[in-house]
Amino acid sequence: MGFLPIYVPRELLHAQGVLPVGLMGGRPDLEIIKGDAYYQSYICHLPRSTIELGLNGSYDALDGLIFPAICDVIRNLSGMWQMLFPKVLVHYLDVPQNFDPAIGGAFYRRDLESLSQALAARGARPLTADALRQSIALYNENRRLVRELYALRRREPWKVPTHELYVVLRAALVVPVEESTPMFADYLALTSADRSRRPQDQARVLVTGSFCEQPPLALIKTLERAGCYIVDDDFVQVHRFIRSDIPVDGDPLQSIVNALLTDAVASPTRYIADEVKGADLNQRATDSGAEGVLFCAPSFCDPALLDQPMAVRAVERTAIPWTAFKYAENNGQFQVIREQAGTFADSIKLWSGA
Amino acid sequence: MSTTPSVTTAAQKDSSQVRQKEMIARHFDRLAAAPDSGARCAYTFVPGNLTELLLSFDVLPVLPEINALQSAMRGKTAEYIAAAEKLGHSEDVCTYVKSDIGMMKSGNIGPTGQRLPTPDLLLLSYTGCFTFMKWFELLREDYHCPVAMLHVPYQADGRITDNMRTYVVDQLKNVVIPKLEEVTGRKYDEDRLRAHLARSAQAEDDLVWVLQSAKNVPSPIDAYFGAVYYVGPIFSAFRGTADAVDYYRELRAEIAERIRQGKGPVTPDGEVERERFRIVVEGPPNWTSFRQFWKMFSDEGAVAVASTYSKVGGVYDLGFRHDPDHPLETLAEYCLGCYTNLSLPTRIDLLTRYLSEYRADGFLINSVKSCNSFSAGQLHILREVEARSGRPGGFIESDLVDPRYFSAANIKNRLESYFQMLDQKRAGAAS
Ligand code: SF4
Ligand code: SF4
Numbered sequence: 153m154g155f156l157p158i159y160v161p162r163e164l165l166h167a168q169g170v171l172p173v174g175l176m177g178g179r180p181d182l183e184i185i186k187g188d189a190y191y192q193s194y195i196c197h198l199p200r201s202t203i204e205l206g207l208n209g210s211y212d213a214l215d216g217l218i219f220p221a222i223c224d225v226i227r228n229l230s231g232m233w234q235m236l237f238p239k240v241l242v243h244y245l246d247v248p249q250n251f252d253p254a255i256g257g258a259f260y261r262r263d264l265e266s267l268s269q270a271l272a273a274r275g276a277r278p279l280t281a282d283a284l285r286q287s288i289a290l291y292n293e294n295r296r297l298v299r300e301l302y303a304l305r306r307r308e309p310w311k312v313p314t315h316e317l318y319v320v321l322r323a324a325l326v327v328p329v330e331e332s333t334p335m336f337a338d339y340l341a342l343t344s345a346d347r348s349r350r351p352q353d354q355a356r357v358l359v360t361g362s363f364c365e366q367p368p369l370a371l372i373k374t375l376e377r378a379g380c381y382i383v384d385d386d387f388v389q390v391h392r393f394i395r396s397d398i399p400v401d402g403d404p405l406q407s408i409v410n411a412l413l414t415d416a417v418a419s420p421t422r423y424i425a426d427e428v429k430g431a432d433l434n435q436r437a438t439d440s441g442a443e444g445v446l447f448c449a450p451s452f453c454d455p456a457l458l459d460q461p462m463a464v465r466a467v468e469r470t471a472i473p474w475t476a477f478k479y480a481e482n483n484g485q486f487q488v489i490r491e492q493a494g495t496f497a498d499s500i501k502l503w504s505g506a
Numbered sequence: 507m508s509t510t511p512s513v514t515t516a517a518q519k520d521s522s523q524v525r526q527k528e529m530i531a532r533h534f535d536r537l538a539a540a541p542d543s544g545a546r547c548a549y550t551f552v553p554g555n556l557t558e559l560l561l562s563f564d565v566l567p568v569l570p571e572i573n574a575l576q577s578a579m580r581g582k583t584a585e586y587i588a589a590a591e592k593l594g595h596s597e598d599v600c601t602y603v604k605s606d607i608g609m610m611k612s613g614n615i616g617p618t619g620q621r622l623p624t625p626d627l628l629l630l631s632y633t634g635c636f637t638f639m640k641w642f643e644l645l646r647e648d649y650h651c652p653v654a655m656l657h658v659p660y661q662a663d664g665r666i667t668d669n670m671r672t673y674v675v676d677q678l679k680n681v682v683i684p685k686l687e688e689v690t691g692r693k694y695d696e697d698r699l700r701a702h703l704a705r706s707a708q709a710e711d712d713l714v715w716v717l718q719s720a721k722n723v724p725s726p727i728d729a730y731f732g733a734v735y736y737v738g739p740i741f742s743a744f745r746g747t748a749d750a751v752d753y754y755r756e757l758r759a760e761i762a763e764r765i766r767q768g769k770g771p772v773t774p775d776g777e778v779e780r781e782r783f784r785i786v787v788e789g790p791p792n793w794t795s796f797r798q799f800w801k802m803f804s805d806e807g808a809v810a811v812a813s814t815y816s817k818v819g820g821v822y823d824l825g826f827r828h829d830p831d832h833p834l835e836t837l838a839e840y841c842l843g844c845y846t847n848l849s850l851p852t853r854i855d856l857l858t859r860y861l862s863e864y865r866a867d868g869f870l871i872n873s874v875k876s877c878n879s880f881s882a883g884q885l886h887i888l889r890e891v892e893a894r895s896g897r898p899g900g901f902i903e904s905d906l907v908d909p910r911y912f913s914a915a916n917i918k919n920r921l922e923s924y925f926q927m928l929d930q931k932r933a934g935a936a937s
Contacts, residue, residue: 190885192903194598194875199740199882207752223661226634228883230662231850235890244662249632249639249655256657259673266669276708423632423655425640429647457596458603462647464594478598 174325216241220264379497512807554633576617634846702746730810741819782807
């Protein structure tokens with residue numbers, strides 16, 4: 153089953169013998185032939201590449217797609233998918249914006265049960281508590297290693313260049329958890345041991361806003377070459393959407409539900425009820441020792457861009473400087489961003505030196 | 507393109523229009539007086555509004571979307587949007603939000619020129635649009651007032667499930683009502699709510715009759731531009747009031763009289779005397795050049811006989827009525843059933859059905875830059891509806907309240923070519 157950003161409970165799919173395949177739009181070199189005919193110029197790029205890849209047969213191996221409720225574009229794309237690909241399973245995962253276990257939790261649980269039944273109806277194994285517990289354990293280990301990689305990058309960013317980490321995280325979207333966990337472990341071991349990687353005079357920045365449509369890899373490299381160490385980010389967020397281990401004892405489906413209600417990141421796609429908007433971002437900046445924040449959102453991305461003024465205000469309450477730019481997944485020119493990020497990194501270094 | 511003027515007689519105000527104007531004026535007077543009178547007010551949204559519930563607590567609704575569109579009609583939104591963008595709001599996002607924020611920062615002067623009260627509650631009914639959630643998160647930062655979040659699930663598979671209904675009812679019981687009790691200091695009174703809901707159903711019957719009157723040839727109403735006025739009371743602060751019941755009864759009688767006389771719709775520039783094209787319209791109107799936009803249709807004798815925009819506050823023509831016997835369930839069903847909460851296949855079905863039921867010559871999509879909820883997928887809708895109905899579709903682009911995105915010459919050209927094509931098709935069919 154393919155799934156779109158940001159988050160689906162992959163454990164559930166895995167427990168039923170289904171391979172979750174994370175889809176994140178297209179690379180810059182994907183030629184959009186048909187996708188553009190489905191979208192006006194003022195809509196982000198991800199849905200057009202997704203349609204392109206669907207129509208050109210790239211997703212033929214998938215039995216279906218899950219569309220998490222993160223914005224109106226993905227929401228409407230779910231309906232288009234139903235019509236364009238009537239034979240595959242299309243599930244709109246309506247994640248709750250009410251975080252009371254008895255209300256939003258109950259709703260989400262029933263939604264997951266219906267997803268599980270739909271998968272079983274298409275030949276997946278019926279869901280059992282034991283299988284789900286085992287899957288949770290596997291994904292806990294998987295997420296733990298991602299957290300370790302992020303922690304290592306925070307401590308020694310020169311050891312974990314983001315353009316490398318990013319590729320590892322992307323690769324993990326399309327292979328079974330049984331393969332991605334050793335891949336993470338290997339990368340962690342290799343890069344930790346690599347003594348040739350030495351610190352450089354770079355500014356530590358947190359990159360935020362890129363949780364759905366992804367920046368081209370060249371953009372990440374551009375930021376690094378412009379003098380930035382990326383010490384925290386929103387890229388390929390499914391690996392970190394749930395922040396800690398999900399309990400393996402008790403009712404495992406309920407544990408998955410509770411994890412979303414109480415332990416998910418404060419994404420712009422989620423309603424922040426009682427906390428201060430941006431508090432989570434500031435905490436992340438503190439935890440990662442970020443010296444600057446880069447607001448880096450896809451053009452026309454409603455959740456990121458509507459959220460940004462609040463996030464900026466929150467960052468401005470701290471002493472951390474920020475800058476902002478937009479991108480599309482198919483951008484090929486980064487001269488302006490390179491200059492902007494370079495100036496930003498230089499100013500940070502200048503001030504931290506002073 | 508057309509040489510014979512389609513609009514001839516001078517426009518005059520019907521008594522329903524006068525009544526509506528008075529209702530609105532009274533409402534804004536009460537809002538302006540709220541700081542002194544102590545009346546409570548809640549800001550909330552059109553789709554999924556809970557007007558009857560608010561009224562049962564004597565809370566006055568304020569609809570920021572309606573303020574934004576009214577600001578656009580008064581030529582204020584360019585400056586409001588500029589003010590919001592200066593504060594860091596992206597040029598890419600919904601201009602209703604930016605207009606509202608700009609208006610707030612410029613003194614919060616409402617459509618009648620009076621200052622709007624600050625909200626005692628932000629009733630965040632998250633129906634059919636993700637932006638609503640961000641909008642009230644933004645307002646909360648300025649108003650520091652309580653927020654009641656009502657998350658309404660999306661009808662992704664084209665139907666309302668028990669799970670969705672239960673979820674919404676649970677939130678009404680455990681989140682929205684307690685918050686209203688807290689803000690007003692009053693207890694929830696279900697009998698009062700039922701009485702409002704009964705009045706809603708009465709008004710809804712008459713509204714549906716009015717909208718369906720467009721099945722007549724010629725249509726006595728314009729079901730897009732004209733319908734904006736007809737749906738005003740029921741989409742805003744008046745659903746469930748005796749005023750709304752009276753308004754819709756009066757409107758119905760006026761339209762019945764127009765049918766009897768074989769008259770076409772009234773436009774700001776007069777009556778459409780010769781109905782040349784019957785059109786179904788998808789998407790919201792442009793508000794900054796509303797009159798000019800309408801004139802581009804009426805000059806050609808193009809009459810909108812059905813529209814989806816007139817369903818954003820409730821798709822009553824499919825049979826839904828507020829049901830006083832099941833007060834919370836009916837509010838849940840209402841929220842779940844608003845147009846932008848429908849799946850794309852359902853929207854396509856509805857448009858196709860309108861084309862045949864209203865004997866339309868074709869359909870037009872006005873795709874607005876602001877609104878992903880409406881716009882994402884509209885090109886797919888265009889192709890599908892054309893294929894299913896066999897009737898030609900037209901596509902124009904503009905925006906809701908940002909005048910920078912209304913290119914009059916461009917839109918006029920496109921409309922003229924579209925109507926020309928309809929003419930040619932008709933001539934071809936006749937020969
Ligand atoms: S990039 Fe933003 S607007 Fe586009 S699909 Fe993703 S979340 Fe939605
Ligand atoms: S995005 Fe569309 S539905 Fe949402 S607030 Fe803006 S105009 Fe309304």
